[in-house]
Amino acid sequence: MPRIAPLEPPYPADIQANFDAIMQGAPPLLLFRTLATSERAWRKFRAGSLLDRGPLGLRERELVIDRTCALAGNEYEWGVHVSAFAAAARLTPEEVAATVGEGSAAACWSPAERALLAAAEALHDRAALSEAEFAALRAHYDEAQVLEAILLCGFYRTVSYVVGALALPPEPGAARFPA
Known part of the structure; x- marks a missing residue:
């Protein structure tokens, strides 16, 4: 039961x-x-302005969101995104599982995708990028895309805090973390 x-x-x-x-x-x-x-x-959450399309493509956006949520243990938001966007983002079941498991170390990623996932991992671990x-990010993405990736990591980390603190149960029919 949610706490609010x-x-x-x-x-x-x-x-x-x-x-x-x-x-x-x-x-x-x-x-x-x-x-x-x-x-x-509600107003401040929507003002984050990251609920719309940005300079990253859907696949890149979802990789950042899925990995950030997985690292934070946020099965609720990860499941919502996987259920709603994984197919449109052309994420394979192996890739979806890797967002929870191996992350950037998985062999399934392109160099650009690996850089995005490694950035999400670094920001989660250290709140900084070496x-x-x-x-590595700049080798594949322009400044607007790099900023978007960083902001997505922060925004979905915040979402993870909210979901975890309020103990929100998974949405009906949403994906669950792989066993």
Whole structure:
């Protein structure tokens, strides 16, 4: 049971409009319904502006998000993203499993993908990138893409804190961490 009761329908008109814009017809996630109990928390969360497309492609974006969530033990958000985006991002079952397991050390990644995953791992472990890690990112990505990757790591680390602190159960039908 979540530690803060989520909003239940019917939602206020402005909240419903936010849910509609983000969820594109699907029911709102428990995370969103819980954050929306606080107008300020919901507004600040949405102001992170990382819930939309950015300069990274969908595959790269999902690799960063999935690895960040896996490292933080955030099965809730990892499962939401894998269920919603893995197929569209053309992630194979082996690659999905590697976001939880071997990470950047898995043999399935391109050099560019390995650099992204290694950056997520470094940021998780040290909240910093070495010169070599930054150079590896820049060898494959422009400045806007590098900044986006860093921001995604931080944003989804924050999401992991929220999900873990509120003890949110997995969404129905969402993927679960591999055994």
